[in-house]
Each structure stands twice: as structure tokens, then as C-alpha cells.
Amino acid sequence: IIISLMSKFRGCMLGGLIADCLGSPFEGEMFVTTDSVQKFLHKQLEEQSEKSAGFQILSYTDDTAMTKSIAQSLIEMRKFDPKDIAKRFALEYNKEPKRGYGANVVDVFAALMLANYESPYEPAKRQFGGFGSYGNGAAMRVGPCAMYGYNMELNKLLELTRDSARITHSNVYGYNGAILQCLAIHQALHVHSIIRTLFDINVYLNNLIEKMMKIELDSQPAYSMMNNNTTTTANINNNNNSNNGNSNNHTNIIINNHNQEKKIYTPFSDKLKKVKEILNNEIKGNKYPIDKIVACLGNDVSAFKSVPTAIYAALKGQFILFDSFDHPSPIVRTLYHSISFGGDTDTIGSMACSISGAINGIESVPKILLKHCECCDVMEKYADDLFRLVRSNNSPP
Ligand code: R7I
Ligand code: MG
Ligand code: MG
Ligand code: MG
Numbered sequence: 001i002i003i004s005l006m007s008k009f010r011g012c013m014l015g016g017l018i019a020d021c022l023g024s025p026f027e028g029e030m031f032v033t034t035d036s037v038q039k040f041l042h043k044q045l046e047e048q049s050e051k052s053a054g055f056q057i058l059s060y061t062d063d064t065a066m067t068k069s070i071a072q073s074l075i076e077m078r079k080f081d082p083k084d085i086a087k088r089f090a091l092e093y094n095k096e097p098k099r100g101y102g103a104n105v106v107d108v109f110a111a112l113m114l115a116n117y118e119s120p121y122e123p124a125k126r127q128f129g130g131f132g133s134y135g136n137g138a139a140m141r142v143g144p145c146a147m148y149g150y151n152m153e154l155n156k157l158l159e160l161t162r163d164s165a166r167i168t169h170s171n172v173y174g175y176n177g178a179i180l181q182c183l184a185i186h187q188a189l190h191v192h193s194i195i196r197t198l199f200d201i202n203v204y205l206n207n208l209i210e211k212m213m214k215i216e217l218d219s220q221p222a223y224s225m226m227n228n229n230t231t232t233t234a235n236i237n238n239n240n241n242s243n244n245g246n247s248n249n250h251t252n253i254i255i256n257n258h259n260q261e262k263k264i265y266t267p268f269s270d271k272l273k274k275v276k277e278i279l280n281n282e283i284k285g286n287k288y289p290i291d292k293i294v295a296c297l298g299n300d301v302s303a304f305k306s307v308p309t310a311i312y313a314a315l316k317g318q319f320i321l322f323d324s325f326d327h328p329s330p331i332v333r334t335l336y337h338s339i340s341f342g343g344d345t346d347t348i349g350s351m352a353c354s355i356s357g358a359i360n361g362i363e364s365v366p367k368i369l370l371k372h373c374e375c376c377d378v379m380e381k382y383a384d385d386l387f388r389l390v391r392s393n394n395s396p397p
Contacts (some may be wrong), residue, residue, distance in 0.1 A: 001194055003192075003363070005387065008362075010362035011357030011363075011364060012143050012185060013354070013383035013386075015331055015350075015355075015364075017373050019353035020346050020347075020350040021059065022044060023335070024059070024346040026345040027061075029345070032345070034323075034340050041327075041339075044056070044369060044372050045327070057374055059374050060373065060374050060375055062101040064350070068375075068382065069088035070145065071144040072382070075385045080145075082121070085167055089109060090109040090113045094113075104133060104135070105135065105168050107127070112167075124167060125170045127170065127171075132174060134173035134174045135174060136177055136302065136344065137169060138166075138175060139174075139180070139181040139306070141164075142164065142182045145160055146185035146189065147185075147387070148390065149161070151390060157182070161175075162178070164178065165177075171221075172220075172221045173303055174303055176212075176219060179215060180268050180303075181311075181351055185358050187204060191204065191359055194360055195315070201279055201315055209272045213269040216268060220265060268308065271308035274308070275312045278296070279315055287322060287323070300343050309352075314353070330364055331365055332366065334349075334352050334355075335352070
């Protein structure tokens with residue numbers, strides 16, 4: 001089965017939308033039962049007229065609001081323009097503040113507006129005592145960057161994605177989370193048949209792990225909240241992009257100028273390796289209870305405890321396993337897993353389903369689910385506009 005690129009763009013955009021809308025009623029619930037998720041999904045999947053009494057239209061949240069702003073900006077400006085994106089974020093928030101935004105990111109919008117969007121990266125740097133946010137709010141809106149950058153050289157795509165993230169998330173774990181989610185979608189758009197074997201999964205994950213490992217080694221934090229001891233990490237030179245010595249060093253400890261042992265932090269690649277291990281075991285028939293998966297991968301608003309979880313849900317949904325939701329569509333199975341983890345269900349769901357939609361195309365998204373979502377026509381139009389933009393940028397003048 002070959003899925004057209006336009007179908008993949010639509011699948012990515014609308015996959016993100018349906019999971020934001022259908023995941024948000026569960027957001028913040030720590031113990032979601034699989035029974036309640038099954039009941040909810042069966043109800044939404046039931047064929048019924050939109051006009052019938054009780055047909056539910058679910059609202060989208062900040063995940064989609066911010067995705068829309070990035071899509072609109074890329075389409076209208078025909079380039080990446082951080083000031084324009086910052087302005088759209090802030091105006092959109094002011095227009096509809098009750099979309100469930102992260103508790104702290106709203107301060108960035110206010111500061112951006114106050115400074116008239118000059119220096120669009122500055123306000124984000126002041127978050128969390130100067131360390132910047134490591135929330136998943138930059139990762140959750142990265143779909144349009146992955147689509148816009150479909151033909152981009154890898155380094156250009158990484159730069160664009162990092163900059164799109166830094167408008168609100170200056171913490172290395174915040175923007176690296178966005179980069180990982182972007183790469184996961186980008187690879188999914190470039191996969192030209194469906195993922196159906198353990199071999200396919202391992203090729204996909206090995207590619208992702210290899211890229212992410214290099215990115216993480218090249219962007220070690222000056223301070224890490226993974227480590228309470230700040231003294232040993234105080235002398236790190238962050239600008240070691242040109243220093244290839246570090247990027248090929250796959251050991252965990254290196255010695256700095258002061259002969260102190262310095263830990264290397266690669267939380268995203270580490271989590272991806274766990275994703276690979278769990279999936280390989282599950283596909284071979286071993287069973288993992290949900291709480292064990294959540295304990296291992298996470299389900300909260302931090303990027304490192306949600307982006308790898310979303311990738312796991314996207315890949316697991318490609319298969320029919322003992323604990324799958326009984327539905328023929330991989331994106332519905334992915335949505336089911338995402339919500340079942342509890343916690344940040346709208347965001348993990350929308351990240352997972354945008355990956356799944358990018359693999360399987362819009363044909364994998366049940367039409368009835370789209371009808372339950374606010375704004376699905378507009379999102380489909382943005383997917384098509386981005387597709388045309390990528391096409392025209394690629395064709396000779
Ligand atoms: O990352 P962000 O946009 O939030 C996105 C989440 C998604 O689940 C959406 O659906 C929405 O519900 O919110 O917003 P931020 O305010 O930057 O980060 C979200 C939360 O992560 C913060 O309110 C903090 O609780 C936590 N957080 C941190 N906590 C301590 N130290 C993020 N960064 C830090 C930090 O550095
Ligand atoms: Mg949300
Ligand atoms: Mg929320
Ligand atoms: Mg959320």
C-alpha cells in the first residue's frame with residue numbers, strides 16, 4: 001500500500017486534531033481505566049447523525065491553537081518568521097485564553113506582547129528562574145514544521161524546529177523534545193509504506209535514536225535538573241557544535257578541564273531505547289501492564305516524559321496486540337493507548353496521532369471522529385496549503 005504525500009500531510013494534521021479534542025476530557029486524570037476509554041471511544045465511533053440529539057462536538061485545546069498559529073505563519077509568510085509566530089501565539093491566546101494553556105507559558109505571551117515582538121526569544125529565557133521551560137508545549141505544536149521541512153536538509157530542519165520551540169521553551173529539554181517529535185513526524189512522512197513488522201519498527205527507531213543521540217551530545221545543558229549537584233556541571237562549554245570530539249563519544253562520563261567527572265545527559269535517546277526494548281518484547285508476546293509503561297516512559301507535561309511516550313503509542317498502534325483496542329485503524333488504536341496512560345492525554349495523544357497519521361494517511365482517520373472535532377475543515381486546509389507550499393518550493397522556477 002502506497003500512501004500519497006498529501007494524504008500523509010492531512011493524516012498528520014487531522015490526527016493531531018482528533019487526539020487533542022478526544023484526549024482532552026481525560027487530561028490530568030492520573031488513573032484512567034481502560035474500560036472508561038473503551039466506552040468513550042465506542043461512543044464517539046458510533047455512526048450517528050451530527051444532527052441527532054446529544055451528538056458531541058469536542059473543543060480543541062492549546063495544542064491545536066498553537067499548531068494553527070505555526071501553520072498559518074508558515075503558509076502566509078512562506079518562510080519561518082519567529083516574530084510573526086510569536087505575535088500569532090500571543091494574539092491567539094488573548095482572543096481565546098481558556099484553551100487550557102500551560103500554567104507558565106502565558107507569562108511569555110504577555111512579555112512578547114509588551115515588547116512588541118522584538119527579540120522573540122528573550123521572554124522565554126526568563127522562565128523558571130532563567131532555566132527556561134521543559135514543558136511539552138513546544139513539541140505538541142511541531143507538526144507544521146515537520147511538513148514545511150519535508151524536503152529540507154537535516155541541519156536546516158533542526159535549526160528551524162529549535163527556533164520555533166525557543167519562542168516559548170528555551171530549556172534544552174524543552175526544545176530537544178520538540179526536535180524529537182519533529183523528527184518522528186518527518187521520518188513518518190518519509191516512510192512510503194505502512195509499518196507492519198518488527199523489522200520496520202526497529203529501522204524507524206534506530207534512525208531516530210541515532211539522530212537524537214548526536215543532537216543530545218551536541219547540546220549538553222549548562223545545568224541539569226537531572227542532577228542536583230550543580231558544581232560538577234558548572235563549567236560546560238555549551239557551544240560545542242564544531243567540536244566533533246564530543247559528538248562521537250558514546251561513553252557516559254567525560255572529564256572536563258578541571259578533571260571533574262561530568263555526566264552526559266541523553267534523556268531522550270535513553271527513553272527511545274526503552275521504547276524499542278518494550279515494543280520488541282511486546283510484539284514477541286510479552287505483556288507489560290500500563291502502570292509499568294507509565295512508570296518507565298512517563299505521562300506528564302514535561303517533554304522528556306511525554307514525547308517518547310507518544311512515539312511508543314504511535315508505533316504500538318500499528319500492531320494488534322493482546323491489549324489493543326478492537327478497531328481496524330492504527331490511529332484509533334494509538335489514540336486508545338495514549339488516553340489509557342492518563343496524565344497529559346490530549347498532548348500525548350495529539351503527538352502520537354500526528355505521527356500515526358503521517359505514517360498511515362488520512363484514510364486511517366475515521367470520518368465520524370473528525371465530525372466530533374471543532375475546526376477540522378480549517379486544519380485540513382492548512383495541511384493542503386503546506387503540501388502545495390512544499391511542492392512549489394521544490395519545483396523549478
Ligand atoms: O509547555 P507548556 O506550553 O505546557 C503544555 C501543556 C500541555 O499539556 C497542554 O495541553 C497544556 O495543558 O499544557 O507550558 P509551560 O507552562 O511552559 O510548562 C508546563 C508545566 O511544566 C509548567 O506549568 C510546570 O509545571 C512544568 N515545568 C517546569 N517545572 C519546573 N521547572 C516546565 N518547565 C519547568 C521547569 O523548568
Ligand atoms: Mg492542551
Ligand atoms: Mg491543560
Ligand atoms: Mg496537555
